[in-house]
Amino acid sequence: MAEPALSRVLVAGASGYAGALAAVLVDGHPYLELSGVTSRSYTGQRLDELFPHHRVPMVLEELDLDRHTEGVDAAIVAYPHGAAAQTVAALRERGLKVVDLSADFRLRDRATYEEWYVDHTAPELLDGAVYGLPERYRAELRGAELVANPGCFPTAAILALAPLAGHLADVVIDAKTGVSGAGRGATDKTHFVSVTENVTPYGVGRHRHMPEIDQELAAAGATGLVATFTPHLLPLDQGELLSCYATLREPMDVHGAFEAAYAHEPFVELVDRPPGVRDVRGTNLCRLHVHVDPRTHKVFVFAAIDNLWKGTSSQAIQNLNLMLGYEETTGIS
Numbered sequence: 001m002a003e004p005a006l007s008r009v010l011v012a013g014a015s016g017y018a019g020a021l022a023a024v025l026v027d028g029h030p031y032l033e034l035s036g037v038t039s040r041s042y043t044g045q046r047l048d049e050l051f052p053h054h055r056v057p058m059v060l061e062e063l064d065l066d067r068h069t070e071g072v073d074a075a076i077v078a079y080p081h082g083a084a085a086q087t088v089a090a091l092r093e094r095g096l097k098v099v100d101l102s103a104d105f106r107l108r109d110r111a112t113y114e115e116w117y118v119d120h121t122a123p124e125l126l127d128g129a130v131y132g133l134p135e136r137y138r139a140e141l142r143g144a145e146l147v148a149n150p151g152c153f154p155t156a157a158i159l160a161l162a163p164l165a166g167h168l169a170d171v172v173i174d175a176k177t178g179v180s181g182a183g184r185g186a187t188d189k190t191h192f193v194s195v196t197e198n199v200t201p202y203g204v205g206r207h208r209h210m211p212e213i214d215q216e217l218a219a220a221g222a223t224g225l226v227a228t229f230t231p232h233l234l235p236l237d238q239g240e241l242l243s244c245y246a247t248l249r250e251p252m253d254v255h256g257a258f259e260a261a262y263a264h265e266p267f268v269e270l271v272d273r274p275p276g277v278r279d280v281r282g283t284n285l286c287r288l289h290v291h292v293d294p295r296t297h298k299v300f301v302f303a304a305i306d307n308l309w310k311g312t313s314s315q316a317i318q319n320l321n322l323m324l325g326y327e328e329t330t331g332i333s
Helices: 016-026 063-067 085-093 111-116 123-128 134-141 151-167 210-219 254-262 309-325
Strands: 008-013 033-040 073-079 097-100 146-148 168-177 227-235 240-248 269-270 286-292 300-305
Touching: 008 016, 008 063, 008 309, 016 033, 016 073, 016 309, 033 063, 063 085, 073 085, 073 309, 085 097, 085 111, 085 123, 085 210, 097 309, 111 123, 123 300, 134 151, 134 309, 151 168, 151 210, 151 240, 151 254, 151 300, 168 210, 168 269, 254 269, 254 286, 300 309
Parallel strands: 008 033, 008 073, 073 097, 097 146, 168 227, 269 286
Antiparallel strands: 168 240, 240 300, 286 300
């Protein structure tokens, strides 16, 4: 059987945590060729000098749309929300398939996006964007042109709750995350002195992932549900744990629903004890533990992911594999 053809991939915004890891994963992929890495802040530096442990000896360049897209098949855009949309539009105009790591194309409704983020600069692309959670949208992702990579919290939350979605009366999501989730440029709440030996809630009552979680739970079958969600910052470099407490509308076979949903999913593991973030570090895995509480009759679901991997960059590779026609698990574990 012939080997699949190589695809050339640009990583725009490779100087951030997510972009740098995406570049590493593209560089190590058997069927992807890293065509270039760009940065707005670190132009002229080598990526392996900025992140020595990543070992990608390429020079970060300022993005030149004509030069960097010539002969290139796809791009991963690792820009902040609001800054990504115009670059994504320009790349699509040049025929590249794009995985966008920002929030710019995750929310299907423009008004909702603009309420929670900024004015949208490429709203004409919203209808064609596919939400990049393969466990939910695998068929749509095959051959997709533009994929909106999910947020890290919604990735874990939707995987934890989708099997229950049509039965949910209420859900409380208590999330814990490491400081890399705030991005390379964050310096205030993620400063070592503030984070060490501390646990702090943030985004209370208005975290930007809230409408994304509600949108995708509704798409999974929830009706009239607004999830209660509060994230907490922990003194970890990476890793994410969600504890979800769900009230059901009626009794159901909870464990059977999870087994049916994830029996054939390569990157979702149902485990017999609550997972920790070390269980999934440096992997594309989501580990789930489900407990039906006999005292309260609530369903507890615990979900652990690596926020930089399944929560961002390795999920981008999972999506690229589907978009480009490769085996979904290629180049990630």
